[in-house]
Amino acid sequence: MRAGVAKRALAEATGVLERIAPSKPSQPVLAQIYLEALEAGLRLRATNGEVDLELLVPAEVEGSGATLVPAALFGQLVRALPAEYAELRLTPEGLELEGGSFATRIAVADPEAFPPFPEVPGPEGEVSAEALAKALARVRYAAAQEEYRAIFRGIQLELDETRLRAVATDGFRLALYDAEGGGALAAKLVLPARSADELVRLIKDARVPLKLAVGEGRLRVEGERFRTAIALMEGSFPDYQRVIPGQFVLEATLDAEALRQAIERLRVLADRQSQRVDLAFSEGTLELAAEGEYGRGREALAAEVRGEVPLVAAFNAHYLADALKGLKGPVRFKLSGAQTPSVLESEEEPGYLAVVVPLRV
Amino acid sequence: MRAGVAKRALAEATGVLERIAPSKPSQPVLAQIYLEALEAGLRLRATNGEVDLELLVPAEVEGSGATLVPAALFGQLVRALPAEYAELRLTPEGLELEGGSFATRIAVADPEAFPPFPEVPGPEGEVSAEALAKALARVRYAAAQEEYRAIFRGIQLELDETRLRAVATDGFRLALYDAEGGGALAAKLVLPARSADELVRLIKDARVPLKLAVGEGRLRVEGERFRTAIALMEGSFPDYQRVIPGQFVLEATLDAEALRQAIERLRVLADRQSQRVDLAFSEGTLELAAEGEYGRGREALAAEVRGEVPLVAAFNAHYLADALKGLKGPVRFKLSGAQTPSVLESEEEPGYLAVVVPLRV
Known part of the structure; x- marks a missing residue:
């Protein structure tokens, strides 16, 4: 078997497969990549027992054959090739890989030892x-x-x-x-x-x-x-x-990113264990406060608040920040009460909903 | 004491000082930053016992005073400030830090507890x-x-x-x-x-x-x-x-970066323990080869070679790669023999000289 393949395509594929192939495998064969020459190109496969992944890399192939190569080693060599094009040759002595001035021969293992791609017979x-x-x-x-x-x-x-x-x-x-x-x-x-x-x-x-x-x-x-x-x-x-509340006593709308940043700032001061940050909703304003062993902080954000104001609830700052991460534009913060689950919704991503439960204080 | 200071300048300074202040200090006071208001600005100091560092940050200062603040906490808060300008106020209750919508008060410690900047009386x-x-x-x-x-x-x-x-x-x-x-x-x-x-x-x-x-x-x-x-x-x-040889049997000139990359590639295949890579110098060429448990590789580079060719010497690939790192343009590889120290010199950085000793093989 002989194959000519673009270094970049092969390097991308081996990069993905290296993430799957465990570095400390329960069975040694799982540290290998299965490599097979097909008419359409090279088929490469890795598995960790939980995820099986097979990629097809376009290549000019002569002959056929399959082999196993050590995933990490093969990936490193492919990435390091001093050429845009790689040549692979499977010989009885091993797999030869060449590119530019560099040539190598890697020890290979029996491809029959590799687990087959799982059957998934469903519709x-x-x-x-x-x-x-x-x-x-x-x-x-x-x-x-x-x-x-x-x-x-x-x-x-x-x-x-x-x-x-x-x-x-x-x-x-x-x-x-x-x-x-x-x-x-x-x-x-x-x-x-x-x-x-x-x-x-x-x-x-x-x-x-x-x-x-x-x-x-x-x-x-x-x-x-x-x-x-x-x-x-x-x-x-x-x-x-069951956990998602359907009725709310208060709804506040404010910029998701500004809220997340304020929470991240206060988190620095919050009690390390509880990560508690207090949210006080009043007309036109959400005031946040946190206090821990090193001191205390507070921040006031403009918010459109409707419902039973004033309302104070305490949250885990880490959970709130996670729920807001990556959201752009306005977020709707809907409280069902000071001690019962709250909902966060994004106006720009209507499919998204987060539930966070206030801390008991 | 009251000081107004650009967030960016203060954040840069605290960033540098946080690296000095140990996160797990032998004495608790070393985890603090010493902060002092001077007419010209804020003086900030940290020490780990080995390195004492004092920075002056331009600031508009009213009054005077000194205090200690926890290095990591203060740094995080300064970086997170939602404003370009920070206000500091030292009060009996602590250090107040304000910027934009955010305000905090941090617990402080007695500045007298902090080690003074060391006297260095020499010329x-x-x-x-x-x-x-x-x-x-x-x-x-x-x-x-x-x-x-x-x-x-x-x-x-x-x-x-x-x-x-x-x-x-x-x-x-x-x-x-x-x-x-x-x-x-x-x-x-x-x-x-x-x-x-x-x-x-x-x-x-x-x-x-x-x-x-x-x-x-x-x-x-x-x-x-x-x-x-x-x-x-x-x-x-x-x-x-004593270690730097003065007489050489061979001198090869070639591109430093090309040599380093070839060595890095072969290193993947080299024996993990010895990191051995063989260098064979002949007229016009340096051929590199390595072999380990997974296979072997070789690469030929064009080089201007003068002296007693052919000559073969084995090196630790890691040491060679380190010696070449960051060098641009031609490198002169000067061998005093196959088993005696070699010298690397850079044409673009004439002040630089590296000595690597061949492996005994």
Whole structure:
């Protein structure tokens, strides 16, 4: 087998696959990239047991063959090539890689030892890559890092024939994003948040709708030049609808970014443990205050406030800042009471909703 | 005391001082910044016991007074201020800091508890800031990270009335930089490499000559708006002149950056322990090769080679790459033999000289 391939395309592909291939694998074979010569180009594959990813890199190929190469080493060598074009040759002695003045021969392993791409036999649907990436990225922050119930480290994806919803919660806060762009497939599934991160990176620049299938405990996602299979989480996602309040006693509208920055400033002074920041809503103003071992601070922001003023509620500054991160334009801060869940909504991103629960003080 | 100060100037100063003030100090007072109102502005000071640094920030000051504020907290608050101008007020309750819509009061500590700026009574000289920064930055890589003899973690600075030299060595390699730009002070001293890093950051943009003094185990450096005192290392620096060969059997001239990149590429394949890369010099060519557990690689570079060809020598790729880093244009690679020290010199930076010793193979 002999293949000529653009260095840049190969370097991009190996970069993505290196992130999947674990650096300290439970089985040594998982530190490898599977490389196969097809008529259309090079097929490259990596897996960590949770996420299987296969990429197709356009190449001029003569002959056929497959092999395994160490992921990190191969990636480093490809990136370092002193030429725009790389030549690969699979010989009985190893895989030869050449570019410009540089030539190398890498020890290879038996391709039969690599896990095959998982079968996902379920029915297929389509989804907008942009909508899926946006929805997953928007709610990601609310998934738990470490939690006694593993399901809190997942993102629930709800698909019906026209829409999709992503939801994440760690039991203290919740984020939800609704988008148009589903199609044909109805499913409800929970992706590990880390696998969702990889999926977002993979699809965020995709220009065509993605094909989806669900089955055998996996979600398969296919784009123009990749397919991935993601192991789903077992167990049932919490009944989050109950947590979202429907009635409010106060609604304040103000600039999301200004609010986030004020919270970040006060966070510096807030009690390290509780991260408490006090929000006092009155007519035309939201006054924020925090106090900790080093001192105290306050800041007043202009806000359009409707409802039962004055109202004071305390929040975890970290949770509020997370919920506001990346939002542009006005945010609607809706309180159901001083001790009951509040909702944040963005006027520019109507699909987004965040729930934060006030601190008990 | 009341002071009005540009946020940007204050944020820059606190940023620099935060790097000095240790985050886990041996004495709690070292985590503080000393802040004093003078007629000309605010004097800010931090120390880690090794490096004392005092900065003057222009400010409009009413009254006088001094206090201590927690370095990291104060820095974060200043950077986060939502205004271009900051107001400071020292009251019996604490230090008030205001900017735009934000106001805070920080708990302060007794300024008497802070170590005074060290006395450095020695004779004074001048030095070019640019030359000193360049010399220290150029040789820094050759200082040891961890070593049984502490002196190897230092950089020797040799000053005479017109010139300065910086030298570093970890016992396996050496870097030396000679520059014009000394003046009036003759001294030989050893700075801890980490303190030298701070000094370089501090002086690299200075536009006027620096004042130097040496005494009481410290080097004092003064610029327009700062002064710093750096504790010197005790013990005698190795007699490095012996290591620099004077006679050579071969000299090769080639592009420094091309050589460094080839070495970095081969390093990926080299034996992890020895980092061995083989250099074979012949007429018109330098051929590099490396081999390790994952395979082998080679690369040929055009070079102007004079002397006893062919000659093969093995080097630590990491040391060679370090010695070449940042060099532009042609480098002269001078070998005294296959097993004896080699010298690298840059045509564009004639003050620079690096010694690397071949591996024994």
